[in-house]
Amino acid sequence: MNDLIQKFNLHEKTVYAVCRTVAVVAAVFSLIICVLLIANYLQTRAIDPLHSQALETLVKRLDQNPGDAALREQIRALHLLSRKAYFVHQWQLRSGGVLLLIGVIVMLAALKIMQNLQRQAPNPEDFPDSNNAWEALEQARNWVVGLSVFILGLAVIFAILSYREMSGAFAESGETETIALNNEPLKFWPNFRGPGGNGVANAEDVPGDGIIDSAHAIVWKVPVPRPGLSSPVVWENHLFLTGGDKHLREVYCFDTASGEILWQRAVGFTADSASLPDLETYPGYASPSVATNGRYVCAIFASGELICFDMTGNEIWTRDLGIPDNHYGHASSLIMYQQMLFVQYDQNSNSKLYALEAATGKTAWEVPRSDISWSSPICVNTENGVQLILANSKTVDAYDPQSGRRLWTLDCMGGEMGPSPAFAGGMVYAANENAAAVAIRLNGSQPEIAWEFDGDLPDTASPLATDRYVFLATSYGLLSCLDAKTGEKLWEAELDYGCYASPVLAGNRVYAMDSGGVLVIFEPGDTYQPVAEISLGEKSDCTPAIVGGRIYVRGKEYLYCIVLNQDGT
Amino acid sequence: MSRAVVRPKSWVMFILLAICLINSAALAQDPARFPKPEFESGYQQPPTQTPPPRSTGREWMDVFVLAVALGLTSYFALKKRSRRAIWAMAVFSVIYFGFIREGCVCAVGSLQNVSAALFLSDYVIPLTVLAFFVIPLIFTLFFGRTFCAAVCPLGAVQDLVMVKPVPVAGWLQEVLGLFRYVYLGFAVLFAATGSAFLICRYDPFVSIFRMGNDFGMMLYSIGFVALSIFVARPYCRFLCPYGVLLGWMSQLSKKHLTITPDSCHVCRLCETSCPMGAIDKPTPEKLPVTREQGIRRLGVLLIFVPVMIAIGGGTFSRLDVFLSKMHPTVSLAEKIDLENRTGTAGTTVETLTFRSSGTPAETLFAEAGIIRKRFRIGGWLLGGFLGLILGVKLIGLSIFRTSTEYEPNRAACFSCGRCFSYCPNEHQRLENIRHY
């Protein structure tokens, strides 16, 4: 600025005086514009056509008297007028804003020039006596401590006030969500192979030990609308199945008392049915079993369509995971733990394990996986906490269900992995044809293989484990019992048909469904102790569900309810 | 014989002006994403988004302008040492990034996009926004906070309106500066939970760049501008969350602006030159405590830091109910709950819309419960972070670093170049240049 003054030979005092006048004028101008803008704003609010009282009154009158054409015209005219006024005011606000901006810029520029003209060389003599640097640090430290206490105090006050204010249904709902979901998945038969996916029924659900013939044991039998290999899942009086083909997939909810269909929902939101793989033969589009936690029920199909309903069949959310790259079709069942739904999405490429929020379907976490499988996850309580255990065509892996962190992995499987793992007595068991049956001792975070068995092995049915025995059922009908501690084969029995369904345990009996539709019941022991056989009269490859003393079985076309006690309980 | 000399400053400004004009002309012709309905009334559809969406090419153009502006400002601050050129860059940034681009996208706000992308599985961050976040940090790592000097429109506007800055006492500056961390923590928490983009919502200058906003926000903006006349860069120093990251980077920066082009003679002339209070002065030789006392104090503080983290985490985790109200789902769930309990329905547009959707309230409550739980975890992290920052600050204030010259504090200096002209060595340098 000083250069310019010199260049144009201006007098500094004159420039200063001009700037001062300009600054004062610009300030007054800006102030006036400011006042006008505020007044205009208040007026604009008053004439907002959306909230005009006069208009509202007229519209009410027109409602009472819809044929009044004059009134209609009057409303139109008034509305047009108020809209015009509104937009004029809007324009004025905007133009005023620009004027205010210009006024402020001019004022600031004038002030800056004045400041530059007043600028003098600094003189350290005139500098204020600043504090000693160390004293300043001390002072700052005290204030930081004060601020910390202040922030903490404020946080405590807000926390107390907000918790006190939180009462009523929503507050409870938030809490019950966690509590209910913490405990309840272990009730009933919430997913494939029952609680935790481990093939063992709850003690309160064990069927009676009466034995009657097949004709009397089946208390009801109802057709399932569409084919599928998903096994029954039961929660209270709701039994869920899925069925489907290339054109339509469905979720069914049956009444456990009568077999009546309570609701049936079609699923078909994937973009293009024609692009679905041809899976009309084995295993089809509806192999994975659903999972429920008593509030939501989720289903997945070989199309990659994932859907969630509430217990009354209202759709809550859907997700399209994309058609999996899977030559037989996706078959892994769902499982829930707390408020999460887990999807083992193993395929030829891009395999993943998803944890989704059951309430929303949003991904809580996802982790990549290495190989394909048709096996389902189990969620079990180990000495190191709850672990989600999965097997694929190469490894057995455990994950932390909360974070998705892989806890351990063992390279011990092979072949096309269909059977799911089992857990009992601190050991994880996995088996597959063309590989081995393996017992993994969970030594804290250093699991190790306790034994391996390479005799007759299953290719679809999952092993069933108790503290003492491991049962394996092969697809050519050989049932073996191994010593859980050593892997030594204790006995074997030949069934009439092969086994694709997984054997399950309830009380002191094992229930194994062979593919000829015969439910073979035997007692676990050092020798084979058959108890009974119940024949469905049609083929079956689905794992039974055992709840409330009843056994629910899906045949090729029908769903069955079996009660073993004479009195029908 | 006279030769026409084009000084670098002029051609650089010419290029920037050209970019600015090309962009503003292009902006005016940006195609709408959806065709407008054809009305015969001649009614002009107002834009539905502010600022209107730009094509990807133009977004990359903004990234290019950002990088060029950063490069030039760094050159002006570190090499040319020209306050005037930095000032001109600030004017450019206010016009281009402020008024033409209407303050969006900005590096400060991009912090939230990055947080959302890190924590929300269904949020995808555009690459250009990521570039706006990363590029200034990289430049700062090499050249100090030249982004703040003249490229950030928020900083630039405060710099330009600064007329009569009053000095702020050192201790007060330290204490007020801590609010940047608090703001950073809350901004990340709300963005990461999908609740709100706090920084954008409470941007004090965006109403001015867009020439409009609601009345309250306009008053807030005008207040901030008025404050900036008397307090040097109040937003940058006491609120800017992105400034926290830039400060960290700047402390590690390879090069940094210096007050003197030569060695400091401790003439004291620059002592009061920095309105931002960013000049570290020479310290007394004698330390206020003995070495043993200093070590003991440090030991106590080091033990105390984990305690502060734990107390902070524990306390803030209990703010879940309070903080989660910011999330639209939780807020809706609370309204629905209140309506259910009081036997009313549809008291607000949101509740009316929700009820007409047919979604069971249970589902909404469950979702809100999950979000609240996320706030519980976020509260732990936020409280822990604040405990850590306060603890580290106390440690920093307890370590006595001696210095014998005047130099800019790397974390706090905005590289504005105001202090250059106060240094006699700088005058000598300019004299030498003029001479040769």
Ligand code: SF4
């Ligand atoms: S460049 Fe100088 S005046 Fe500007 S902030 Fe840094 S120390 Fe302060």
